[in-house]
Amino acid sequence: MAFTLATWNINSVRLRQGLVSKLMTEEMPDVLCLQECKSPVEKIPLEVFRALGYTHMVARGQKGYNGVAILSKLPLEEVGAHDFADLGHARHVAARLENGVTIHNFYVPAGGDVPDREVNEKFGQKLDYLTQMRDHFHAETPEKAILVGDLNIAPREDDVWSHKQLLKIVSHTPIEVEHLGETMDAGKWVDVTRKDIPEGKLYSWWSYRARDWDAADKGRRLDHVWATPDIANAAHSSRILRAVRGWEQPSDHAPVFASFDL
Template sequence: MSIKIATWNINSVRLRQGLVQRLLSEQAPDVLCLQECKCPEDKFPYEAFAEMGWSHAIVRGEKGYNGVAILSRLPLEPVPHRDVLDRGDTRHVAARLPNGVTIHNFYIPAGGDIPDRETNPKFGHKLDFLSDLTGWFAAHKPRKSILVGDLNIAPREDDVWSHKQLLKIISHTPVETSMLADLMAAGDWVDVTRQDIPEGKLYSWWSYRARDWDAADKGRRLDHVWATADLAPAMGGSEILRGARGWEQPSDHAPVMARIDL
């Protein structure tokens, strides 16, 4: 059984419903995980996607912020979500596929602009979020699982346009990359994208601030597909759909895709 999985920070699913439909039509992933949907569950455009064949959906949403969803052409069995730090944020949703694989979809906090938890509570929230997840996965070792989402950290030197210039910029600071490594180790996770594409610059996010994002190419790889070590050998076909960043009224993130063969 071969299943194609995509993850995408859509930056408002209602505003960019047409882009989601385009992705579904052109790329036909069996499962699409969305982050930053920015709408409550009762406002999510279920019917539009169901009419295209993605009739199974598990959504957690809130008005104007956060929000995560799993759309699927295959049946989904709900799995209890994690309310990280007990804040009520809709940053995690999970489901089990018919082949027994559990998918975790996360939207990790961005962390604001200043990498100092004393002066920037948003950065402290991000670090605490990572610490909480690390403890959770250490205590509840995942098996036969995939973790996807906007993790808001570019861990490797070649995951950013300039390692030296971004060392003090949130998403690539040493404390964040170290904590992400701890999180990976706690869950025995494997970075599937880098398993498939081990060398070279690789980005999934380009700022809206750049006048010509493509020419400037000052990107970061913030969006990830991981698998537990028992599942990673069955994963492949990784791709970042850079072209989607150039679609009309785009998200600042590009979809990341992979395939699992079981």
């Protein structure tokens, strides 16, 4: 069974349903995982997506914030969701395909602006969220699984436009990178994107604050596709669709793709 999967922080699925439809029509991933849907589940425009062949969905949502959804052309069943760090946020949902592959869709907290949990509660929540993710994957070692989403951390030096200048900026601080690494190690996860594209600068997010995001190119790789070792070698053709960041009224994230031959 071969399939292509994409992950995309859409920054409001209702506001940008036209962009989701455009991606579905032009790129046709078999499975599309969205984060920051900012919508109750019942208000996600599923009928629009069903008309394009995405007849299956599992999701968690809330009004105006967070929210994760897995839209699929392939049959899938929900296998649960976790509220790590007990935040009461819709930040995780998991589903299983008919071939037995489990897909985890995550939206890790951004962590605010100050990388100090003593003065910034949101940063502490982010670290706690990652710690509980780590502990979960230690307790239940995943098999035949894919983890995707906006993990809100750019771990490698070449995942940001300037390693030196971002060392004290939330999303690239050493403590965040350490926490993400521990989470990855706990599940023995393989970074599929970097398996396929091992060298060079690689970004999936560019700030709205830049007057010309493309020319400035001050990006970060915040969006990830991981797989467990038993299926990681079946992954290929990873890519980030940078051009999507330039669509009209875009999300500040670009979708990340990977294909699997299983």
